[in-house]
Amino acid sequence: MENGTLLVDIALSIRMIIHMCESAKSQQGNCLALAAQLRLLKQLFDELRQSKFPLSDATIEAFGSLQSALQGAKEVLGQCSKGSKIYSFLKSPQCVDQFQELSAEIETILSASRLALPRVSKQVQCMAENCVLELRKASYSKDVLEEQIRQEIEALLCDHREGRKASREKLDKLAGCLGITTKEQISEELNALEKDRGEAGRNKDKLEEEFIDQVISLFMQLAEDNFDDGNVKGETQSQEVQIPADFRCPLSLELMYDPVIVASGQTYERAYIQHWLDQGNTRCPKTGKPLAHINLIPNYTVKALIASWCQTNDVPLPKVDAVKSTNWLPPTFSEAEEAREDTSVIPSGLDTDCEERSSDHGSSTGIVSGRRKDKDDVYEKRMPSGPVMRVRSSSTYSSELSGEVEALGLSPSRNSPDHFPIFTRQMQSSKQKERKSYKSVYAGGDKVADAGIERLVQNLASTDLEVQRSAASELRVMTKNSIEDRNRIAHAGGITPLIALLSSGDAQTQENAVTALLNLSLNEHNKAEIAEAGAIDPLIDVLKSGTSDARENAAATLCSISVEDYKEKIGARGAIPPLVDLLRTGTPRGKKDAALALHNLSLFRENKVRIVAAGGVKPLINLICEPRMGMVDRAVDVLVTLSSIPEGRMAIGEEGGIPPLVEVVEAGSPLAKERAAAALLQLCTNNPKYRRTTLQEGALxxxxxxxxxxxxxxxxxxxxxxxxxxxxxxxxxSRRNRHM
Structure with a gap:
């Protein structure tokens, strides 16, 4: 190392140590005393750097030793300025000794090197001599207050080891002395203790690691006694909860209780949009476009998401009895635009022409279970100048399964929580043309529509491949658009020939057939009919060897029809291995459909074993490690289900699932944190080894x-x-005490 570089390094080290001394949290008196001595040393090295005199080999060797001593000083001061407050107080006696040894070492090095120094100014020589004398006279002592705190902590530790719980008064006093009075400070102290314990583990200092364990245990008692749920709850409630814009009615700007969809595809609170329509308005308040009809279709997806959000954020469910005043309603579209200035547009995926998927959003996970019963409601509305129109709506309006148009999530707006992702997919222009063609052909009334459907169903059995493909394509489009048409197609016997086309050698025909069946399965009474008609085995074949889109929709269909009576049958027929393969190798959309299907099937115990045996745990863990895919919540949902069986717990532990779960507890969505904690609880309850691993990953x-x-x-x-x-x-x- 060159002379100049060595001197620069020493000068920088001295400057850094002085800064550390001035910012120390403990041993402040001793740190300031050391800083005063080092300032004299700094002046000496500043002069040496400026003089540029060559250094002798003996001086260079001595200064190299000085640099090593200064590095040791940084480590000592690091204990005083960083790390755990409790641990630094407990290490106070050792720190005093280290300060004394440090000064003695620097003094010895300077004394040896002073004789070999080149010619420098007499003033600097005097400074060097003074520095040696000051270091020689240096005396470090215990801070009285810090010593009292240390003794108090030692006494509490002793009581804690012997099973005696410390009094609330002592713990309060200690928390005040340490300056640990907020949740943030508790979190910082816990993190610092974990780092100190990790450092002891890396140094293979077993005794020190066990000692820090005892300190952590005592600190947790302090934290639990001083910051109970009541205090935290009061603090949390004092913070304003922002309502996601997508959950507010664009007219009232209030949280929706009974959201409904109008013809434009926008969602409103029923009471307010009904009042708007009753005033004779025929345009959508949000878009300003004319409404083709004024039927109100319940939006069960948004309603379920609002209920989940309310539960997560401890917000009471909204209740709308009636519109109390008519003055609030903007009589014109321009005024309605002003009234909704701060709201965001519900995505186009809510359009009633979109492919609909059934979902049980009543579960805490929001995963499809297919158990919602139909609650068909008939609404009778009259346009200002037109006949009475009737529309039937079903609770099976949409879900989280993806298809030609993905179902509603929520866009992360400036007010919305991150754990409500929005899944939207633009329709291809050809699909839009198909939809318009369908509307023009079958808009002539029920009889015309029934006749057209019967013809299409007959064409599914045609020997002409083009006719088959065209019929399957049209039925795919129709089932995407209308709940009524799904019922008509099923009633016309369309399910059986569509299942037959799952074995078609033509990829496009097969894809159209499986997608049409997926859409049909969204009507609750069609699920059992599809399963009973023999669809399970052909769907599994498509899942194994179909095109990418066909495999995805086959997975979604299996998920949709896997109601209680068919979960066992689908799992026993061999659906789980190809679902795991799709989870491992599929597109993001395919992985989502596979995860939903596996979660639904895993509610049957034997299927949990099958998922583990098929190697499903590792790809689920991989999804948690890739948060950009937006699959963390889905993957955690499946893992927490698998953690309820021994095979699942072993696979999660052995495949490295604990670190990602700890990461979710720290940084996931509120619901994901809850589910990850549930999985970790299963692992820690049943295996001490996993308990230790969870601790080592910094979960505390x-x-x-x-x-x-x-x-x-x-x-x-x-x-x-x-x-x-x-x-x-x-x-x-207790075991250690017995052996002492």
Whole structure:
């Protein structure tokens, strides 16, 4: 190393150490004393750098030793300025000794090198001599207040080891002395303790690691006693909860209770849009476009998402009795535009022409289960100048399964939570033309439509491939557009010939058939008919060897028809291995459909074993590790189901699933955090090895935070894991005490 470089490095080290001394959190008196001595040393090296005199080999060797000593000083000061406050107080006696040894080492090096120094100014020589004298006289002592705090912590640790719980008064006093009075400070201290323990583990210092374990256990008692759920809850409630724009009615700007879709595809609160229509308005308030009809179709997807959001954020469900005043309604479109200035547009995926998917959003996970019963409502509306129109709406309006047009999620607006993703896919122009063609042909009334459907169903059995393909394509479009047409096609016997076309050698025909069946399955009473007509085996064949789109829609169809009676049958017929393969190798859309299907099937116990045996755990873990795909919540949902069986827990642990789950607890959506905590609780409850792994991954701080400010279920799961950690530490300390 060149002389100049060595001197620069020493000068920088001295400057850094002085800064660390001035920002120390403990040993402040000793740190300031060391800083004063080092300032004298800094002046010496500044002069040496400016003089540019050559250094002798002996001086270079001495200064190299000085640089090593200064590096040791950084490590000592690091304990005073960083890391855990509790741990630094407990290490206080060792720190005092280290300060003394450090000064003595620097003084010895300077004394040896001073004789070999080149000619420098007499002033600097005097400074060097003064520095040596100051270092020689240096005396470091224990800070009285810090020593008192250390003794108090030692006494509490002793009581804790012997199973005696500290009094609330002592813990309050200690928290105040340490300056740990907020959730953020608790989290910082927990993180610091975990890092200190990790450092001891890397140094293979078993005794120190066990000692820090005891400190963490004591600190958790302090945290639990001083920051109970009540305090945190009050603090959380004081913060304003922002309502996602997509959950507010564009007319009232209030959270919707009974959202409905109008002909333009926009969603409103029923009471307000009904009042708007009753005033004689025939245009959509949001878009300003004329309404083709004034039927109101319930939007069960948005309603379920609002209910889930309310539960997650502890917000009461909205209730709309009636519109109390007519003055609030903007009489013109321009005024309606002003009234909704701060709202965002519900995506076009809500258009009633979109492919609809059934979903049970009543579950906490939001995953399709296919158990919702039809609650068909008939609405009778009269246009200002036209006949009475009738429309039947079903609760099976849409879901989370993806298809030609993906179902509604919610766009992350400036007010919306990240865990409500919006899935939208633009329709191809050819598809839009098909839809317009269908409307023009079958808009002549029920009899015309029935006749057209019967003809299409007959054409499915044609020996002409082109006729088959065309019929399957038209039925695919029709089932995408209308609940009524799905019923008509099923009633006309269309299900059986569509199933037959799943074995077609023509890829396009097969794809159209499987997509039409998917759409038909969204009507609740069609599910059993499709399954009973023998669709399961052909769907599994398509899932194994079809085109990419066909495989995805086959997975979605299996998910849709896997109601309680058919979960076992679908799993037993061999659907799970190809679903796992789609999960592993499919497109993002295919992986989503596969994850939904696997979750639905995993609700039957034997299918859980089959998913694990097919190697489904690893690709689920991989999805958690790739948050950009938007599949974290889905994957965690399946893993928490699999964690309920021994095979699943073993696979999650052995495939490296614990670190990603800990990451979700720390940074996932509120619902994902809850589910990840549930999976970790299963793992930690049944295997001490996984308990240790979870601790080593730094789960303690995020679990503590979750136990304070998560959803009610998340708090319960996190508290359960923390209790297991505490019991394990207490058992470990008891064993050590017996051997002492």
């Amino acid at each position: 701080p995020p679990l503590y935070i979750l136990s304070q400010i998560g959803t009610s279920r998340a708090k319960e799961k996190a508290a359960g894991i923390l209790r297991l950690f505490r019991e394990q530490r207490q058992a470990s300390m």
